[in-house]
Amino acid sequence: MAFKIGSLLFILIFGSFLLARVYAVGPLVWLKRAALRGRALEGADRRELVARVQQLLPQANDGNVIFSLHRENSSSGGSKVTVISTTYYYNVFVVDGDFLWVLPMAYNKRQRSYQLGTPVRFSASDVRQVRLTGTHGKTLTFHFLLELDGRKLELAMALTPYCFRLSKYYPFTLLQEEACEKARQTAERMAFIACNLSASELEKGRLKDECGNYALYAVCASVFGLMCTPTESLIPVLACFAISLILFGVMLSKKQVPKVSAVLVILAAVGSYLMMRP
Incomplete structure (x- = not known):
């Protein structure tokens, strides 16, 4: 049990560090921003x-x-x-x-x-x-x-x-x-x-690019969910896929429909389900 919890923590910490390093997001970044203001x-x-x-x-x-x-x-x-x-x-x-x-x-x-x-x-x-x-x-x-x-x-x-x-x-x-x-x-x-x-046309292009990032984050979250599956702990798996759904909801609110990313998340969910089956 301790090994499974340690593996889960390592996956989550490593994934958070990777996202913070590549995309400059995360609690440490927010704290540093506030401290240097x-x-x-x-x-x-x-x-x-x-x-x-x-x-x-x-x-x-x-x-x-x-x-x-x-x-x-x-x-x-x-x-x-x-x-x-x-x-x-x-x-x-x-x-x-x-x-x-x-x-x-x-x-x-x-x-x-x-x-x-x-x-x-x-x-x-x-x-x-x-x-x-x-x-x-x-x-x-x-x-x-x-x-x-x-x-x-x-x-x-x-x-x-x-x-x-x-x-x-x-x-x-x-x-x-x-x-x-x-x-x-x-x-x-x-x-x-x-x-x-026009400014509105530039904004449409920006929204498409921004939602492309959300799609990438959704896929990353689903991959973390798939990686957490071997721990046999349902909560982190569901949390990861819930994050993907939330990000898809944000995309839809901006009138951008997830396509390839939705397919990848579904495949990850199916894989996670099959791995959890007895």
């Missing part, structure tokens, strides 16, 4: 960043400078071992009327130092495609496909009103609500002028 209100990181940007762009100020950290997760490996890696893209954006300036940023995580690159300006005339991803209140990311000087460039502008040092890969703890709102409005105007995409 006081430092963000002090504004030391924000003032230093704005001052350094002003050396390159005099029109920069606290109301139009945005620090953007965009994370991309990728997986590699075979059927037995899968390696999940994360790539971090650092940029600083400055809103300048109907234009946006982007300053590439090189961050040294060991020394906690950074360097700003040469500013590049772009407008709606340079935009070829725009899409929106992310979550309101946390991070909204505008993905631009630009054409500058005859070459195409993919650029992500992550608008995070409250940035905090979640790990060594996060350089700042700062608040930037006003600047993020300005950047959002400018990006939406660019999307409408360049691609005839």
Whole structure:
């Protein structure tokens, strides 16, 4: 019995750690966010960043400078071992009327130092495609496909009103609500002028992407339920599949119908049932 309980705890702890590591969610993340909010209100990181940007762009100020950290997760490996890696893209954006300036940023995580690159300006005339991803209140990311000087460039502008040092890969703890709102409005105007995409159309694309994440979480929860089945304890198994159903309910409330994920969850439930049969 003790072995079964230990196995169950290991599965749940490992699964929670994996989700927190890859998707930056979980109670430890929430606690750290709350603990660092006081430092963000002090504004030391924000003032230093704005001052350094002003050396390159005099029109920069606290109301139009945005620090953007965009994370991309990728997986590699075979059927037995899968390696999940994360790539971090650092940029600083400055809103300048109907234009946006982007300053590439090189961050040294060991020394906690950074360097700003040469500013590049772009407008709606340079935009070829725009899409929106992310979550309101946390991070909204505008993905631009630009054409500058005859070459195409993919650029992500992550608008995070409250940035905090979640790990060594996060350089700042700062608040930037006003600047993020300005950047959002400018990006939406660019999307409408360049691609005839209204704010509501961008939002539809964002919802589809957000519900794709919910579908992934639902499948992960069902897999945990399947892994818990050998413990012969019904409560954690039912809890995992209940989480999947709740996530599907959230998707349906946003008018997104689960398809492939629903099939995978059903297969996991059937497998769990067959394993529990005497």
